[in-house]
Amino acid sequence: MTDHTNPTPADSAPAETEVLIVGGGPAGSLLATLLARRGIRSVLVEKQTNLERSFRGETIAAPSVTSLNRLGFGPALRAHGFLETTSVTTIAEQREVLHVDYRKFAGQPLPIDIPQPSLIRIFNRAAADLQGHVYLSGWAFSSLIEEDGVVRGAVLSRGRGERVSVRARIVIGADGRFSKVRKASGLAADIQPMARDFLSFKLPRPPEWGSAAQLVIERDKHLVILPTFPDTLRVGHNLPKRGLGELRAAGFDAFKRGIMAISPQLAPLVDEHLRSWDDTGFLEIFTAEMQEWARDGLLLIGDASHTATPILGQGVNLAMQDSITLVPVLAAALGRGGPERVLTKAEFADFVATRREHKLHVTGFQRMQEANLAVADPRGVKLRRLKYRLLNAFPGKYRVFNKVINAQHAIDDVDLALARTGGPRAVDAADPSPYEVSAHD
Numbered sequence: 001m002t003d004h005t006n007p008t009p010a011d012s013a014p015a016e017t018e019v020l021i022v023g024g025g026p027a028g029s030l031l032a033t034l035l036a037r038r039g040i041r042s043v044l045v046e047k048q049t050n051l052e053r054s055f056r057g058e059t060i061a062a063p064s065v066t067s068l069n070r071l072g073f074g075p076a077l078r079a080h081g082f083l084e085t086t087s088v089t090t091i092a093e094q095r096e097v098l099h100v101d102y103r104k105f106a107g108q109p110l111p112i113d114i115p116q117p118s119l120i121r122i123f124n125r126a127a128a129d130l131q132g133h134v135y136l137s138g139w140a141f142s143s144l145i146e147e148d149g150v151v152r153g154a155v156l157s158r159g160r161g162e163r164v165s166v167r168a169r170i171v172i173g174a175d176g177r178f179s180k181v182r183k184a185s186g187l188a189a190d191i192q193p194m195a196r197d198f199l200s201f202k203l204p205r206p207p208e209w210g211s212a213a214q215l216v217i218e219r220d221k222h223l224v225i226l227p228t229f230p231d232t233l234r235v236g237h238n239l240p241k242r243g244l245g246e247l248r249a250a251g252f253d254a255f256k257r258g259i260m261a262i263s264p265q266l267a268p269l270v271d272e273h274l275r276s277w278d279d280t281g282f283l284e285i286f287t288a289e290m291q292e293w294a295r296d297g298l299l300l301i302g303d304a305s306h307t308a309t310p311i312l313g314q315g316v317n318l319a320m321q322d323s324i325t326l327v328p329v330l331a332a333a334l335g336r337g338g339p340e341r342v343l344t345k346a347e348f349a350d351f352v353a354t355r356r357e358h359k360l361h362v363t364g365f366q367r368m369q370e371a372n373l374a375v376a377d378p379r380g381v382k383l384r385r386l387k388y389r390l391l392n393a394f395p396g397k398y399r400v401f402n403k404v405i406n407a408q409h410a411i412d413d414v415d416l417a418l419a420r421t422g423g424p425r426a427v428d429a430a431d432p433s434p435y436e437v438s439a440h441d
């Protein structure tokens with residue numbers, strides 16, 4: 001069920017289900033698994049036939065580590081292996097200006113790094129044998145089935161014109177930042193491009209690097225350097241909006257020299273291991289915000305409902321917290337009325353309000369940080385260094401950072417989710433085979 005190389009046959013698609021989830025990323029796959037544990041029938045539709053995806057969010061923030069442990073995924077995560085990030089250091093114009101040691105956040109686990117395909121596999125394997133769970137691999141959402149303005153399901157398609165219709169009491173759009181479900185829903189999204197885009201690449205991580213992250217700033221250029229499981233560094237570099245063409249025109253060697261000038265510490269690795277543009281991945285940075293995430297019969301979650309930027313690595317965290325918070329709400333709503341009743345928008349109003357608040361908290365901080373990183377004039381650059389230094393010396397530093405990066409909106413909801421399932425269940429890693437690392441993974 002987990003890693004298909006062929007699409008699921010059309011006759012495996014039921015004509016109806018309770019919950020139809022479009023998109024098997026972190027949000028959709030976790031949601032499907034948690035629903036299956038409660039015996040709720042769902043169909044998870046994923047357009048890809050394998051889970052390999054390059055340059056995606058791999059960071060699981062501390063609150064989500066807590067949630068996953070409490071939901072019983074700890075043994076599977078440990079059996080796979082992951083990397084704990086111990087600290088983040090900000091270096092501005094070659095000087096260390098701010099150091100945050102994650103080990104000083106009282107009562108919090110360390111954030112962890114695990115490849116996104118592995119995380120999704122862990123979720124999918126936990127659901128594979130549970131009754132009522134159907135995974136349709138290689139099928140894409142095509143259109144909504146609507147009757148009298150109410151969503152009643154979706155039409156799925158694959159290959160050359162093959163189609164199936166699946167009716168459901170609720171369609172959940174978890175199909176990512178370019179969500180087709182969102183477009184089909186007619187719900188308005190405010191899409192705001194950020195001033196800069198991002199180029200990422202990976203380098204081997206020397207043992208002496210340890211598991212510390214760095215933000216390296218040189219005027220209006222910066223590198224985010226994240227230690228990544230099992231043995232790499234993931235590096236993100238900002239580019240001017242639509243600046244990829246210009247960068248490429250200047251040539252790959254000029255790009256490498258630019259990176260080496262920002263971080264002399266990284267220079268020998270870049271020089272030796274970064275070979276061509278094929279080693280890099282481009283990410284267009286924008287935020288998408290929506291007032292409404294729901295219609296009668298439809299709800300959006302994860303990046304489909306709120307797209308964040310990579311700053312602080314919160315995308316996967318937000319997506320999973322959506323799913324964890326949603327499960328008890330969905331279960332209660334499905335329990336009301338008969339098996340035919342479509343779930344209404346009003347039933348998700350509190351869920352949307354809670355999750356929007358968390359998301360706005362994150363994107364608000366990301367905008368502030370982005371503006372801070374974009375400063376180029378010498379006075380502004382000096383002032384920025386001073387601000388970082390003052391923050392570094394501020395006795396309440398850890399309280400401030402804990403509030404910003406460890407917002408804990410969903411943890412109480414895990415309690416609620418567990419209360420209704422009778423406690424955490426350990427999830428074993430079903431496949432103990434060593435993790436296979438793809439070129440971009």
Ligand SMILES: Cc1cc2nc3c(=O)[nH]c(=O)nc-3n(C[C@H](O)[C@H](O)[C@H](O)COP(=O)(O)OP(=O)(O)OC[C@H]3O[C@@H](n4cnc5c(N)ncnc54)[C@H](O)[C@@H]3O)c2cc1C
Nearest residue numbers: 023025026027047055057140141175176302303313314315
């Ligand atoms: C290139 C890239 C780099 C990123 N880097 C970072 C980072 O460094 N840090 C960070 O925190 N976040 C990062 N993110 C964001 C992070 O990966 C997302 O926030 C997170 O994966 C959101 O999870 P999701 O489940 O909502 O959506 P996604 O992970 O996007 O999953 C959506 C799923 O829906 C499927 N799908 C799409 N359309 C259809 C359809 N029509 N029918 C069926 N299935 C469909 C897709 O194949 C995918 O599996 C990055 C994202 C991208 C694209």
